[in-house]
Amino acid sequence: MTTPTLDRDRLRELFDLRSSYNELSGGAYQDDPYPLWHRLRERGPILPGTLHELTGCTEPMYFHGLPFPDRPHFTLFDYDTCFAAHRNPEVFASSPTPVDLDNGPLTITNSMLSMDGARHRRYRALVQPSFLSSNGGWWTDNWISETVNLLIDGFVEDGRAELNVDFCAAIPILTITGSFGVPIEQALEVRAALSIDPQKVVDILRPIIAARRAAPKDDLISVLVQAELVDEDGATTRLTDREIDSFVLLLLGAGSGTTWKQMGTTLTALLQRPEVLDAVRHDRSWLRPAIEESVRWMPTDPMFSRWVVSDTELGGVALPAGSVVHMNLGAANRDPARWDRPDEFDITRPIRPNLGFGQGSHICLGMHVARAEMAVAISALLDRLPNLRLDPDAEPPRFVGMYERGATSIPVLFDPA
Numbered sequence: 001m002t003t004p005t006l007d008r009d010r011l012r013e014l015f016d017l018r019s020s021y022n023e024l025s026g027g028a029y030q031d032d033p034y035p036l037w038h039r040l041r042e043r044g045p046i047l048p049g050t051l052h053e054l055t056g057c058t059e060p061m062y063f064h065g066l067p068f069p070d071r072p073h074f075t076l077f078d079y080d081t082c083f084a085a086h087r088n089p090e091v092f093a094s095s096p097t098p099v100d101l102d103n104g105p106l107t108i109t110n111s112m113l114s115m116d117g118a119r120h121r122r123y124r125a126l127v128q129p130s131f132l133s134s135n136g137g138w139w140t141d142n143w144i145s146e147t148v149n150l151l152i153d154g155f156v157e158d159g160r161a162e163l164n165v166d167f168c169a170a171i172p173i174l175t176i177t178g179s180f181g182v183p184i185e186q187a188l189e190v191r192a193a194l195s196i197d198p199q200k201v202v203d204i205l206r207p208i209i210a211a212r213r214a215a216p217k218d219d220l221i222s223v224l225v226q227a228e229l230v231d232e233d234g235a236t237t238r239l240t241d242r243e244i245d246s247f248v249l250l251l252l253g254a255g256s257g258t259t260w261k262q263m264g265t266t267l268t269a270l271l272q273r274p275e276v277l278d279a280v281r282h283d284r285s286w287l288r289p290a291i292e293e294s295v296r297w298m299p300t301d302p303m304f305s306r307w308v309v310s311d312t313e314l315g316g317v318a319l320p321a322g323s324v325v326h327m328n329l330g331a332a333n334r335d336p337a338r339w340d341r342p343d344e345f346d347i348t349r350p351i352r353p354n355l356g357f358g359q360g361s362h363i364c365l366g367m368h369v370a371r372a373e374m375a376v377a378i379s380a381l382l383d384r385l386p387n388l389r390l391d392p393d394a395e396p397p398r399f400v401g402m403y404e405r406g407a408t409s410i411p412v413l414f415d416p417a
């Protein structure tokens with residue numbers, strides 16, 4: 001058997017930060033928005049306008065809930081109103097129009113992400129068991145550990161590495177494509193096609209779907225081809241190829257860039273605080289609190305939206321039917337009413353649920369996989385790269401991006417193997 005290899009140049013090209021921090025979702029944003037978001041929260045929990053406009057960005061942006069120029073927009077800045085909107089899908093819907101899987105576009109949003117109520121529950125129930133925390137070992141043993149160690153093998157002898165692209169970016173995409181049964185050599189093709197040519201992703205996956213229908217294996221596509229969807233009358237059907245495509249595109253879109261950037265943020269926060277990194281190095285039980293604190297302190301996607309179905313009131317503000325509300329999870333996660341010293345990255349703080357993975361019926365399906373990827377990856381770096389530290393002569397990592405935030409680059413030194 002040959003050892004799988006990764007084309008590192010192709011990896012760097014695909015995850016080039018200039019292309020991956022998408023301009024349309026505010027990739028050019030260079031500042032720290034949190035001081036301003038605190039000041040905006042002080043004006044009230046809900047303010048009229050989109051988050052990027054309120055943050056001073058004038059160019060139009062496209063993200064969940066944007067642009068919809070003909071609708072009134074409101075942004076939620078505190079924990080309580082963000083929590084309440086998440087928990088009330090009857091009034092705060094996930095989409096302005098019903099999802100059309102048969103004829104709608106091949107997009108991440110034309111999927112269960114934009115469904116609500118019984119239809120959303122039926123689809124989500126099909127994949128939920130594979131994503132439970134108790135199933136973390138399935139992901140780690142089958143795909144995460146191998147991917148992580150393969151990547152470290154690529155630089156362990158060099159004494160230096162750039163961890164954001166050569167490590168963090170690659171792990172989530174290889175984990176998900178691995179769970180689909182896509183060979184590692186083709187994984188980067190899937191990544192390249194994802195945002196520009198989703199039909200190509202479908203074309204790569206369809207033969208795997210057909211093969212698993214004929215002979216299921218122990219992977220996620222096999223779970224999907226064997227799943228039984230129960231309709232309103234209790235009748236069961238197998239998923240169509242098109243329904244499976246929608247899961248594939250959703251999981252690739254929701255699970256790759258997010259975990260990459262959150263892993264980079266977690267690593268950066270630790271590397272910038274050598275005493276905290278040391279604590280984690282010597283006692284790995286601090287790793288989980290460090291990951292939870294990173295998701296609270298700087299969630300990679302700090303904003304998700306909902307469409308107001310009927311006139312309502314929230315946080316003392318009247319919200320007319322048809323408006324779009326943008327839940328600023330970043331600001332909610334630093335609400336001083338819920339967390340002391342909210343701007344500090346403090347892994348010893350008592351863990352209270354935060355909104356970085358969302359809340360309610362759409363709470364991140366992949367959150368336990370993301371946690372497992374981050375924990376396995378950071379632990380392996382600490383095990384295999386002695387004296388891991390930021391390169392003092394390189395440009396230090398900075399956090400950038402508006403709706404997809406992450407580190408610029410993470411140059412490190414270590415004692416070579």
Ligand code: HEM
Nearest residue numbers: 112113254255258259262304356357358362364365366370
């Ligand atoms: C640290 C990394 C991640 C973060 C911060 C994150 C964040 C989120 C958030 C905030 C939502 C809620 C969206 C909403 O309410 O409209 C969500 C939903 C979702 N996430 Fe994640 N996510 C991450 C990783 C992953 C991974 C690894 C996967 C899959 C392998 C994944 C799959 C999904 C799916 C399928 C949904 C939609 C769930 C539904 O509609 O019921 N995510 N994620």
